Amino acid sequence: MIQLKVNGAARQFDGDPEMPLLWYLRDVLDMTGTKYGCGMGLCGACTVHLDGAAARSCSTSMKDAAGKSVTTIEGLAAHGDHPVQQAWKSNNVPQCGYCQSGQIMQAVALLKDKPKPTDHDIDEIMQGNICRCGTYQRIRQAIKQAAGVKA
Amino acid sequence: MNTIQIVSRRGFLERFVSAGALIIGAPVLDRALGAAEVDNASFHPSVYLGIEPNGTVVIIAHRSEMGTGIRSVLPMIAADELDADWKRCKVEQAIGDPKYGDQNTDGSCSITNFHTAFREAGATARTMLESAAASKWNVPAAECHVKLHEVVHAPSGRKAGFGELAALAAAQPVPKKEDLKFKSPSEYRYIGKDMPIIDLDDLCTGRGKFGIDAKMPGMVYASIEHPPVFGGKLVSVDDAEARKMRGVQQTVTMDGLKLPYGFQPLGGVAVIADNTWTAMQARKKLKIEWDLGPNAAYESEAYKKQLLDTARKPGKVVRNAGDVDAEFAHASKVHEASYYVPLLAHAPMEPPAAVAEFKDGKVVAYAAVQDPQAAQDIVSKTLGIDKKDVTCHVTLLGGGFGRKSKPDYVAEAALLSKKIGKPVKVTWSREDDLHFDYYHSVAGMYMKAATDAKGRPTAWLQRSVFPSIGNMFAPNADYAAGFEMEMGWINVPYEIANQRAENGPVKNHVRIGWLRSVSNIYHAFAVQSFTDELAAAANRDRVEYMLDLLGESRKMNMKEDGPHLAKAGDKMDQFPLDTGRWRRVIELAAERSGWANKKSSPGHGFGIASHWSFNTYVAAVVEVEVDQRGQLHIQRVDIAADPGRIINPDRVNAQFEGAAVFGTSLTLMGEITAMDGKIQQSNFHNYPVARMSEAPLKTHVHIVASNETPAGVGEPGVPVMAPAICNAIFAATGKRIRELPVKKTKLV
Numbered sequence: 001m002i003q004l005k006v007n008g009a010a011r012q013f014d015g016d017p018e019m020p021l022l023w024y025l026r027d028v029l030d031m032t033g034t035k036y037g038c039g040m041g042l043c044g045a046c047t048v049h050l051d052g053a054a055a056r057s058c059s060t061s062m063k064d065a066a067g068k069s070v071t072t073i074e075g076l077a078a079h080g081d082h083p084v085q086q087a088w089k090s091n092n093v094p095q096c097g098y099c100q101s102g103q104i105m106q107a108v109a110l111l112k113d114k115p116k117p118t119d120h121d122i123d124e125i126m127q128g129n130i131c132r133c134g135t136y137q138r139i140r141q142a143i144k145q146a147a148g149v150k151a
Numbered sequence: 152m153n154t155i156q157i158v159s160r161r162g163f164l165e166r167f168v169s170a171g172a173l174i175i176g177a178p179v180l181d182r183a184l185g186a187a188e189v190d191n192a193s194f195h196p197s198v199y200l201g202i203e204p205n206g207t208v209v210i211i212a213h214r215s216e217m218g219t220g221i222r223s224v225l226p227m228i229a230a231d232e233l234d235a236d237w238k239r240c241k242v243e244q245a246i247g248d249p250k251y252g253d254q255n256t257d258g259s260c261s262i263t264n265f266h267t268a269f270r271e272a273g274a275t276a277r278t279m280l281e282s283a284a285a286s287k288w289n290v291p292a293a294e295c296h297v298k299l300h301e302v303v304h305a306p307s308g309r310k311a312g313f314g315e316l317a318a319l320a321a322a323q324p325v326p327k328k329e330d331l332k333f334k335s336p337s338e339y340r341y342i343g344k345d346m347p348i349i350d351l352d353d354l355c356t357g358r359g360k361f362g363i364d365a366k367m368p369g370m371v372y373a374s375i376e377h378p379p380v381f382g383g384k385l386v387s388v389d390d391a392e393a394r395k396m397r398g399v400q401q402t403v404t405m406d407g408l409k410l411p412y413g414f415q416p417l418g419g420v421a422v423i424a425d426n427t428w429t430a431m432q433a434r435k436k437l438k439i440e441w442d443l444g445p446n447a448a449y450e451s452e453a454y455k456k457q458l459l460d461t462a463r464k465p466g467k468v469v470r471n472a473g474d475v476d477a478e479f480a481h482a483s484k485v486h487e488a489s490y491y492v493p494l495l496a497h498a499p500m501e502p503p504a505a506v507a508e509f510k511d512g513k514v515v516a517y518a519a520v521q522d523p524q525a526a527q528d529i530v531s532k533t534l535g536i537d538k539k540d541v542t543c544h545v546t547l548l549g550g551g552f553g554r555k556s557k558p559d560y561v562a563e564a565a566l567l568s569k570k571i572g573k574p575v576k577v578t579w580s581r582e583d584d585l586h587f588d589y590y591h592s593v594a595g596m597y598m599k600a601a602t603d604a605k606g607r608p609t610a611w612l613q614r615s616v617f618p619s620i621g622n623m624f625a626p627n628a629d630y631a632a633g634f635e636m637e638m639g640w641i642n643v644p645y646e647i648a649n650q651r652a653e654n655g656p657v658k659n660h661v662r663i664g665w666l667r668s669v670s671n672i673y674h675a676f677a678v679q680s681f682t683d684e685l686a687a688a689a690n691r692d693r694v695e696y697m698l699d700l701l702g703e704s705r706k707m708n709m710k711e712d713g714p715h716l717a718k719a720g721d722k723m724d725q726f727p728l729d730t731g732r733w734r735r736v737i738e739l740a741a742e743r744s745g746w747a748n749k750k751s752s753p754g755h756g757f758g759i760a761s762h763w764s765f766n767t768y769v770a771a772v773v774e775v776e777v778d779q780r781g782q783l784h785i786q787r788v789d790i791a792a793d794p795g796r797i798i799n800p801d802r803v804n805a806q807f808e809g810a811a812v813f814g815t816s817l818t819l820m821g822e823i824t825a826m827d828g829k830i831q832q833s834n835f836h837n838y839p840v841a842r843m844s845e846a847p848l849k850t851h852v853h854i855v856a857s858n859e860t861p862a863g864v865g866e867p868g869v870p871v872m873a874p875a876i877c878n879a880i881f882a883a884t885g886k887r888i889r890e891l892p893v894k895k896t897k898l899v
């Protein structure tokens with residue numbers, strides 16, 4: 001039996017320990033804010049926080065998540081008003097929006113490590129998250145706004 | 152169909168609008184339709200607007216939301232004309248139903264084709280609410296005016312809310328369309344403003360529901376192994392190992408498709424399981440023997456050679472002016488070049504996904520589709536049931552780009568549900584998505600020009616060869632369809648006395664379909680690169696040269712210039728190609744990018760390209776740096792566009808910003824190839840798309856202020872990117888890229 005915390009709530013899982021966390025979140029817990037995009041950790045759509053650090057849930061097995069605390073987009077802020085989410089809204093970042101849960105979770109992790117990121121820092125960390133609609137310019141703007149650095 | 156009428160509140164609207172509501176049904180298009188076109192439902196779309204007794208204005212969004220903002224922006228047009236309070240408007244997504252007319256959210260035409268209908272719906276509701284208030288207060292209607300969700304009688308100061316008046320308004324005579332009064336632009340509350348989309352909160356909090364997120368009670372999860380080669384068929388399957396996996400329920404075989412392929416499912420073997428991951432894993436344990444079928448020898452390198460060879464031979468003439476052959480015969484200077492663009496995949500971030508339940512002879516589906524009516528159609532055909540017995544709910548789409556107007560995956564879910572008697576969720580893996588796409592066509596182009604002493608063409612010949620989308624609907628469509636030729640091929644607007652456009656034949660071996668801006672991609676690449684080559688040969692400034700080729704401002708109607716190949720929907724009379732507007736976007740892009748003061752130098756180049764598609768004029772100036780390792784960086788893009796009147800400037804800008812990135816992906820790295828009939832790319836490691844670090848660092852969008860009919864914005868930003876980037880690379884390195892993607896060429 002695997003024990004873990006998801007958005008603060010204790011959970012138990014007795015299925016296949018090789019199952020990726022992504023599908024546990026989506027199919028078992030019905031928390032669909034975390035998205036499937038590639039299944040290989042190539043696109044970042046499935047990004048969650050594992051003990052506070054960004055992780056690709058499609059490539060994190062349930063046995064690797066055992067004992068850890070998982071935060072998903074649903075649990076990021078009670079009212080969806082995390083400063084990064086607010087910056088996303090004020091810059092009208094999303095187009096289709098499918099990748100944005102992952103983008104936001106990655107950006108939150110970035111700002112935790114580098115509260116005042118440079119363009120280079122943003123490129124380096126955010127390049128793991130693909131946006132096919134091409135909202136990168138606004139993602140960059142929103143990250144800078146949330147960090148309070150000059151655009 | 153040209154009068155607005157009160158429609159019955161029975162039927163679909165009942166879901167949305169409660170008793171006592173005022174419901175307005177408005178026809179959409181007021182085009183002069185030819186007799187033959189009248190029967191075509193796609194030219195008679197309708198939209199619906201209702202007001203509930205509590206005052207809520209319900210507006211139906213009948214087009215699909217895949218990131219353009221359309222399901223917010225069209226309803227906002229109606230709300231503005233009604234002077235409704237947007238906070239008290241509720242947008243409901245329509246199911247597929249021919250009563251809405253065309254729902255295929257494709258071709259960058261939602262605003263063009265539907266803005267008038269939404270204005271009329273709003274104006275009609277406003278007029279009837281004012282009549283209702285006048286009758287209630289026994290005052291002249293002319294003294295009653297809607298103001299922000301209320302009707303006000305100024306002389307007496309009386310006011311009444313929309314809800315209070317709804318029932319009475321429904322009993323008022325319906326104004327004739329020609330009597331409707333519309334707001335003047337200065338009165339707009341929402342049009343012309345950067346209004347946020349209705350889904351913004353949901354998309355920033357993970358609450359937005361996409362096709363892949365849809366669930367039905369008791370549903371099971373399917374993952375499907377398709378024939379590895381297009382047209383292949385299942386011979387036998389051994390599923391013993393797969394069925395041993397915990398959580399696997401059963402496997403189901405599905406018949407292969409018949410030509411023409413259309414939107415039919417590909418067939419194969421489905422694994423049904425308790426969750427998506429188990430279904431995907433168990434698939435790997437299937438032992439399948441395939442008959443690979445007629446396309447098993449398809450190989451991209453040989454096919455490329457075939458396309459380029461065919462492009463060098465005379466083809467079918469699709470446009471002709473003057474006599475290019477006579478001119479070439481005595482020309483002193485002749486230029487030739489061949490260009491190539493490979494197959495491309497859509498790769499929307501959300502792969503195809505749908506859930507469907509077959510029960511009591513009827514299907515209910517929830518799916519990420521650009522065209523729910525096409526989904527109804529293919530589901531009904533696949534299952535052998537009536538189209539009206541198929542209900543297709545439209546979720547949000549995690550990107551579409553044309554892929555999701557082909558709803559084969561909805562038919563898969565419905566068929567599996569029928570076979571196993573449970574609701575079935577079908578989720579394509581990324582590998583499925585890339586292996587079995589409706590690919591953007593691979594194309595070879597040949598260009599030839601004779602030039603005078605100033606380097607200006609006196610004769611211009613262009614040939615393109617590519618497998619046509621026509622194959623989707625008719626097997627062996629070896630030549631291009633008319634609409635493909637209209638996409639940047641028969642309408643090159645240069646003032647050149649002798650011009651000929653041709654198209655050559657080729658057989659098709661994969662599913663071909665439309666992708667964001669379609670044939671414009673390879674046509675603009677060839678025409679705009681070749682233009683740059685001629686300007687370079689003449690050592691002339693690119694902007695000055697392009698303007699010279701465009702010539703005097705004039706409106707071109709291609710019907711008069713060679714065979715006109717009609718495209719449904721777009722009327723040359725309604726949207727003549729205006730070279731004045733084309734010139735203006737070039738001048739605007741040049742001005743805003745500071746073109747006149749920018750000088751390319753080794754490793755640092757500026758390129759420009761312009762194109763007209765979906766009735767929108769676009770020019771882009773691209774600035775690139777090529778470092779000593781040959782690494783390319785796109786520093787800046789200036790896109791100037793004239794799409795006519797615009798509704799939401801922020802969403803228009805977003806579409807062009809996004810198009811710059813989409814265009815960058817296909818230019819620098821996009822390539823799908825086949826070997827032994829099988830597609831070789833499987834995921835984002837070998838089908839890369841632009842990441843933040845590879846995308847243009849900054850894209851500036853410059854929209855021409857215009858009063859012209861609204862045209863497209865979703866697609867027209869894409870075609871200019873490949874030639875503009877490659878022209879900039881030439882300026883920086885002297886290397887002429889004639890074959891995409893750029894990654895195949897060493898830049899230093």
